[in-house]
Amino acid sequence: MNETVVTLVGNAATAVDFRETATGATARFRLAVTPRRWDREQRTWTDGRTGFYTVWARRTLAANLTGSVSVGEPLVVHGRLKVREEERDGVWRTHVDIEAMAVGHDLTRGTAAFRRVARADPSLTAPTQRQKPATEIASVS
Numbered sequence: 509m510n511e512t513v514v515t516l517v518g519n520a521a522t523a524v525d526f527r528e529t530a531t532g533a534t535a536r537f538r539l540a541v542t543p544r545r546w547d548r549e550q551r552t553w554t555d556g557r558t559g560f561y562t563v564w565a566r567r568t569l570a571a572n573l574t575g576s577v578s579v580g581e582p583l584v585v586h587g588r589l590k591v592r593e594e595e596r597d598g599v600w601r602t603h604v605d606i607e608a609m610a611v612g613h614d615l616t617r618g619t620a621a622f623r624r625v626a627r628a629d630p631s632l633t634a635p636t637q638r639q640k641p642a643t644e645i646a647s648v649s
Contacts, residue, residue, distance in 0.1 A: 513588055514588075524574050
């Protein structure tokens with residue numbers, strides 16, 4: 509039950525890959541995070557080594573990412589950290605994934621216009637009265 513929750517600030521490195529699966533919508537993209545540090549000797553900001561993370565999203569967040577995020581945009585990602593290792597051709601690789609709980613644009617680097625998405629509610633589309641057959645409608649006039 510101990511999960512590591514992290515918040516990352518970086519840029520979308522790839523386009524959002526959205527898929528509709530049997531278990532629901534899923535999306536993923538890569539996030540590039542480059543740390544910046546103040547170099548006292550040179551009195552300038554210097555970039556550290558860029559780290560890349562695969563961000564996974566499910567359900568509504570996945571669908572909303574598709575219409576909201578483009579390559580290069582500054583983002584804030586909050587989610588569960590998942591580290592996995594795998595062996596390919598005798599070489600061990602470490603992959604760092606984030607199961608996103610929330611994703612948003614980094615407003616310290618620009619502006620955004622939020623649009624609320626209406627959720628589908630079956631009660632809103634269900635007929636409230638018995639629908640008349642076409643023959644009854646024609647004979648009413």
